[in-house]
Amino acid sequence: MKKVTVYLSENTYDVLNNLSSKRKESMSLIARKILEKGLTEEAAKDGIDAVTDAVRRAMRDILKPTEDRLAKLAAKAAVAAATAMYLNTQCIxxxxxxxxxxLYQIARTKAVAYLREKDEEA
Incomplete structure (x- = not known):
């Protein structure tokens, strides 16, 4: 074991002294147990943070291609819809x-109303 000297506030010293009296254990033993427990919890938190970061990075790496594909599909759909809109107006x-x-403005108003409707299947 290594020796460490620590200065405590009066309040902390009194609490530690009371615990020592109640448990019939030395102040150094109680302080050592509390310190070990606190350090173990801190180490666990650091480990959880590291695992959380690793999981987030892995999920981002896995989901990025799907996100990119969905964005490309949405862009293609927008171009196709705009092309159809202008072709329909030209045909009319x-x-x-x-x-x-x-007629285009009326159709657009109806389309917006349709998109704002709640889906009956949901």
Whole structure:
């Protein structure tokens, strides 16, 4: 064993002294037990932090390709939807309808309302 000298506040010393009297153990034994317990808990917390960081890094590495793929699919879907929207508006205008932009605005309003509806399956 190694010897360590520690200065305690009056309050901490009194609590330690009371514990020593109640347990009928030396103050140094009680202090040693408390210190060992505290150090063990701190070491465990550090270990948990290291494991948590490792798990987070591993999950990020695993999920990143999926996130990238979903982002690419969403971008492709947005381009396809915008292309279809403009082609539909052009087709309406080519059919001789003078209110193609008005029809587009009505359709867009209905689409937004549709997207805001709650899904009945959920």
């Amino acid at each position: 205008a080519d059919l001789g309808k003078n209110n193609a932009l008005e």
